[in-house]
Amino acid sequence: MAAPRPQADGEAAPGPPGCGEEPGGSTQASHRLLAYSDALLSIIATVMILPVAHTKIHPDQKLGESVQQLLLTKIAVYLMTFLIVTVAWAAHVRLFQVIELIDDVLALLNLACMMLITFLPYTFSLMASFPAVPFGIFMFSTCAVVIGLIQAVIVVYGFYHPYLLNRQIQVSENQAFYKHHILQIILRGPVACFLAAIFSFFFIPMSYVLLGLVFFFPHIARLIIWCKTKIVGPKEEEEPHSLESFTFYLSEPLSKDRMEAFSDGVYAIVATLLILDICEDNVPDSKEVKDKFHDSLIEALREYGPNFLAYFASFVTTGLLWFVHHSLFLHITKATRFMGLLNTFSLAFIGGLPLAYQLTSEFAEKSHNEIEAIQVSCVITFFASIFQFAIWITALFHERETLNPLARYGGSEHAFMFAKLALYPCVSLGAFFLTCLLSEFSTAIFHIMQIVVPFAFLALRLLVTISLVVIKSILSLSRRKNVVLDEEETCLSPAETLS
Amino acid sequence: MAAPRPQADGEAAPGPPGCGEEPGGSTQASHRLLAYSDALLSIIATVMILPVAHTKIHPDQKLGESVQQLLLTKIAVYLMTFLIVTVAWAAHVRLFQVIELIDDVLALLNLACMMLITFLPYTFSLMASFPAVPFGIFMFSTCAVVIGLIQAVIVVYGFYHPYLLNRQIQVSENQAFYKHHILQIILRGPVACFLAAIFSFFFIPMSYVLLGLVFFFPHIARLIIWCKTKIVGPKEEEEPHSLESFTFYLSEPLSKDRMEAFSDGVYAIVATLLILDICEDNVPDSKEVKDKFHDSLIEALREYGPNFLAYFASFVTTGLLWFVHHSLFLHITKATRFMGLLNTFSLAFIGGLPLAYQLTSEFAEKSHNEIEAIQVSCVITFFASIFQFAIWITALFHERETLNPLARYGGSEHAFMFAKLALYPCVSLGAFFLTCLLSEFSTAIFHIMQIVVPFAFLALRLLVTISLVVIKSILSLSRRKNVVLDEEETCLSPAETLS
Numbered sequence: 001m002a003a004p005r006p007q008a009d010g011e012a013a014p015g016p017p018g019c020g021e022e023p024g025g026s027t028q029a030s031h032r033l034l035a036y037s038d039a040l041l042s043i044i045a046t047v048m049i050l051p052v053a054h055t056k057i058h059p060d061q062k063l064g065e066s067v068q069q070l071l072l073t074k075i076a077v078y079l080m081t082f083l084i085v086t087v088a089w090a091a092h093v094r095l096f097q098v099i100e101l102i103d104d105v106l107a108l109l110n111l112a113c114m115m116l117i118t119f120l121p122y123t124f125s126l127m128a129s130f131p132a133v134p135f136g137i138f139m140f141s142t143c144a145v146v147i148g149l150i151q152a153v154i155v156v157y158g159f160y161h162p163y164l165l166n167r168q169i170q171v172s173e174n175q176a177f178y179k180h181h182i183l184q185i186i187l188r189g190p191v192a193c194f195l196a197a198i199f200s201f202f203f204i205p206m207s208y209v210l211l212g213l214v215f216f217f218p219h220i221a222r223l224i225i226w227c228k229t230k231i232v233g234p235k236e237e238e239e240p241h242s243l244e245s246f247t248f249y250l251s252e253p254l255s256k257d258r259m260e261a262f263s264d265g266v267y268a269i270v271a272t273l274l275i276l277d278i279c280e281d282n283v284p285d286s287k288e289v290k291d292k293f294h295d296s297l298i299e300a301l302r303e304y305g306p307n308f309l310a311y312f313a314s315f316v317t318t319g320l321l322w323f324v325h326h327s328l329f330l331h332i333t334k335a336t337r338f339m340g341l342l343n344t345f346s347l348a349f350i351g352g353l354p355l356a357y358q359l360t361s362e363f364a365e366k367s368h369n370e371i372e373a374i375q376v377s378c379v380i381t382f383f384a385s386i387f388q389f390a391i392w393i394t395a396l397f398h399e400r401e402t403l404n405p406l407a408r409y410g411g412s413e414h415a416f417m418f419a420k421l422a423l424y425p426c427v428s429l430g431a432f433f434l435t436c437l438l439s440e441f442s443t444a445i446f447h448i449m450q451i452v453v454p455f456a457f458l459a460l461r462l463l464v465t466i467s468l469v470v471i472k473s474i475l476s477l478s479r480r481k482n483v484v485l486d487e488e489e490t491c492l493s494p495a496e497t498l499s
Numbered sequence: 500m501a502a503p504r505p506q507a508d509g510e511a512a513p514g515p516p517g518c519g520e521e522p523g524g525s526t527q528a529s530h531r532l533l534a535y536s537d538a539l540l541s542i543i544a545t546v547m548i549l550p551v552a553h554t555k556i557h558p559d560q561k562l563g564e565s566v567q568q569l570l571l572t573k574i575a576v577y578l579m580t581f582l583i584v585t586v587a588w589a590a591h592v593r594l595f596q597v598i599e600l601i602d603d604v605l606a607l608l609n610l611a612c613m614m615l616i617t618f619l620p621y622t623f624s625l626m627a628s629f630p631a632v633p634f635g636i637f638m639f640s641t642c643a644v645v646i647g648l649i650q651a652v653i654v655v656y657g658f659y660h661p662y663l664l665n666r667q668i669q670v671s672e673n674q675a676f677y678k679h680h681i682l683q684i685i686l687r688g689p690v691a692c693f694l695a696a697i698f699s700f701f702f703i704p705m706s707y708v709l710l711g712l713v714f715f716f717p718h719i720a721r722l723i724i725w726c727k728t729k730i731v732g733p734k735e736e737e738e739p740h741s742l743e744s745f746t747f748y749l750s751e752p753l754s755k756d757r758m759e760a761f762s763d764g765v766y767a768i769v770a771t772l773l774i775l776d777i778c779e780d781n782v783p784d785s786k787e788v789k790d791k792f793h794d795s796l797i798e799a800l801r802e803y804g805p806n807f808l809a810y811f812a813s814f815v816t817t818g819l820l821w822f823v824h825h826s827l828f829l830h831i832t833k834a835t836r837f838m839g840l841l842n843t844f845s846l847a848f849i850g851g852l853p854l855a856y857q858l859t860s861e862f863a864e865k866s867h868n869e870i871e872a873i874q875v876s877c878v879i880t881f882f883a884s885i886f887q888f889a890i891w892i893t894a895l896f897h898e899r900e901t902l903n904p905l906a907r908y909g910g911s912e913h914a915f916m917f918a919k920l921a922l923y924p925c926v927s928l929g930a931f932f933l934t935c936l937l938s939e940f941s942t943a944i945f946h947i948m949q950i951v952v953p954f955a956f957l958a959l960r961l962l963v964t965i966s967l968v969v970i971k972s973i974l975s976l977s978r979r980k981n982v983v984l985d986e987e988e989t990c991l992s993p994a995e996t997l998s
Contacts, residue, residue, distance in 0.1 A: 028829055032825055032828075033825070043542075104822075108953055122774060125778045130785060130788075260534075267535065268535060269538075272539060275617050276546055280550055316614070323610060326532070
């Protein structure tokens with residue numbers, strides 16, 4: 001699960017295995033550390049949806065208003081956590097693309113870093129509950145600065161023990177430059193946070209602007225460069241050749257393996273959080289069963305029927321969106337930064353699915369909020385799936401670098417991939433419009449729709465296979481006719497020549 | 500992340516790559532499906548600790564009694580879920596050791612399987628709340644039977660499309676036998692569950708015995724075989740040679756990669772569940788801050804000081820236990836079944852750490868339960884770490900097969916590994932005895948102890964390194980003296996011959 005190394009031509013040819021390495025028992029491959037960090041980061045990014053989903057909404061209150069009053073701060077906490085954790089994750093990916101082997105000290109430093117990252121959601125909760133008090137923003141900024149410092153220590157430690165480094169950097173002569181470059185990348189965020197911490201005491205809005213910059217700056221910078229190259233044209237020739245392979249390396253897209261691992265974590269935690277609610281809310285009380293249902297457990301459980309339906313429907317949706325993501329990334333050979341950004345957005349909406357579950361299962365019987373709950377679910381599913389679709393479209397623009405030949409225009413999987421990715425946007429849009437048209441539309445119908453979707457997948461597969469077989473057999477039939485005709489001609493021609 | 504293939508001598512030499520394979524776009528490597536399944540299964544195994552941890556215990560009530568009354572059923576649900584999920588996980592590992600490539604149909608079938616597995620905790624909740632009603636046990640058994648059937652369909656589908664299979668089975672002539680063998684392994688549990696479902700209607704204790712068998716049967720069978728071979732001696736010669744390589748393959752230990760992935764999931768979810776509680780319980784109310792603390796947020800947060808301390812201490816404990824596990828599995832080359840069982844037990848206690856956090860943070864101020872809460876924490880930490888230690892001891896008994904040379908007796912990492920593994924059992928035992936001796940012992944001291952432990956790790960490392968350097972320098976000094984003496988002798992001897 002090592003980061004894919006760029007195939008640079010010049011000095012970057014990796015040395016023979018074992019070169020410059022001290023094969024002590026203390027030096028270790030980093031893949032398990034990275035897998036564990038990915039799991040931690042993806043769970044912490046997603047888990048903050050739980051306080052959103054668990055907010056009790058009074059049945060008499062209108063959902064639209066409740067969302068504004070109760071949920072808005074919690075949703076803000078969730079989104080901020082999600083975005084900041086993805087930024088921290090991206091920095092972590094970069095860091096361990098440079099440092100490829102670890103030892104005990106690095107493992108412990110990394111754990112310290114993770115501990116502070118898992119504490120970030122709490123600082124956001126403070127910020128959301130007390131937006132006018134500087135302490136929350138100060139606490140968050142302090143955490144971010146300490147995280148940055150620990151990562152800087154990791155870098156310095158890595159360059160002090162060069163056998164831990166990426167082989168390309170190990171054999172190069174410009175180690176000092178590389179060190180400064182990676183330190184710069186890692187400390188950019190913490191410096192902004194440090195400024196935010198200072199500003200928090202006398203001008204809070206400036207702090208928020210600075211924190212917003214931490215997330216958006218890399219993408220804005222990227223956009224400006226992209227616009228420049230579009231208008232002025234590329235001027236890559238000016239850069240000195242010896243540095244080019246490295247700058248290429250660090251502006252290299254994030255490792256696809258780690259992007260998959262992070263996404264898997266998000267999908268897995270979303271799929272499993274659902275059962276927690278079922279287990280806490282929907283186990284009937286033994287007294288109630290005795291008094292109300294004459295000791296019949298099955299009668300009591302019948303009450304919860306809609307919740308079970310909602311559970312299975314939500315699981316099916318999460319599972320299938322994972323399946324689409326899985327199929328998509330099977331065909332992607334390299335993910336660009338922009339595709340990474342789209343993936344982050346898609347995952348942020350995936351993280352919102354527990355809220356969709358909670359709303360549709362809670363308002364299953366209470367009709368005046370039912371339609372709105374379904375609409376919220378449709379919107380969440382639509383955005384989660386449309387961003388997946390956007391990843392594919394983006395990939396198609398650079399299909400030679402980013403896509404497997406099978407999924408490019410004209411490839412055998414192209415049409416099928418298109419259909420797979422278009423399925424959920426269509427289904428969710430369709431359901432949304434049905435809620436506007438039909439007053440009879442209910443959560444039960446919506447959940448059954450969700451459960452039926454995988455069969456649509458299979459039917460799609462079958463349809464494509466059958467039509468391919470039919471097309472093939474028609475083609476082979478027409479070919480055989482041609483062959484027969486040809487043979488008749490060739491049979492005829494010697495006869496003709498004979499006669 | 501493919502399962503390690505045994506190096507069988509006979510017919511099992513794997514065919515050339517690509518042999519017998521249909522390289523269609525629909526056939527995929529299974530590693531990501533397995534990573535996702537591992538994440539799902541590990542989270543679902545662990546997440547049922549939350550209802551245990553969230554049980555509100557009245558401060559006036561004695562903790563010992565509350566545990567008996569309130570927590571016992573919930574702890575039972577947690578343990579049953581954990582054990583059954585590990586059984587399902589083991590079957591899943593076996594299954595995908597046989598089927599090495601997947602396609603869309605298998606991916607969807609696997610998701611259906613996962614959906615039913617995530618539903619199992621709910622059936623346990625029913626069983627624990629209504630132990631005398633057959634419906635809970637019937638529901639669980641039905642789920643288990645359906646899971647078994649889906650897995651059987653996966654096997655049949657795999658053998659119908661042989662290019663999906665493990666290469667060793669693909670090239671063999673005994674495919675039919677292999678199919679029956681793997682079906683037998685997979686359906687053993689569901690058959691017991693089917694019987695349990697039938698018995699649930701007229702004799703419930705029998706159902707529980709049958710369900711217990713599902714977990715313990717493989718280990719009991721293993722123990723009997725082991726005792727037999729100890730008493731009678733091995734009689735492996737009797738088996739026909741052509742089958743031997745395969746039976747070896749299936750009685751092969753579980754894939755080490757997947758064991759690591761499953762463990763990582765458990766450690767990650769435990770480490771992140773903690774922040775949920777902090778975010779939900781410890782954000783002060785804005786009204787309260789105004790009335791009680793004169794608008795000073797910092798004053799209000801000072802109230803929660805012990806909780807933050809408890810949070811960081813728990814994170815440090817979880818993180819370091821992961822670190823020990825990581826170091827341990829770095830030195831393990833192959834994990835036997837018994838080591839897998841010990842790992843399961845260790846993880847079950849790791850999953851109990853959120854309970855330890857909750858108890859120690861809740862009773863930080865209420866003195867008469869404080870000591871008991873610390874004792875429960877010590878017991879959980881002790882068992883989690885002692886089972887890790889047991890894994891290593893077991894590995895040492897078969898050190899040639901299971902351990903890296905560095906960690907065997909006399910290896911350079913042996914003593915250090917021993918120290919690492921012994922640290923937590925010693926610390927937790929020490930803390931436990933301190934609670935008995937000192938009446939002044941408090942949760943604050945306990946948490947500070949927990950936080951100090953990583954520095955003990957680093958100090959240990961430093962100590963070992965320094966003592967090694969000292970020993971080396973002493974050795975080299977004494978050697979140099981010898982060399983000098985030798986040189987003097989050799990210098991002397993030609994002179995002697997000259998004179």
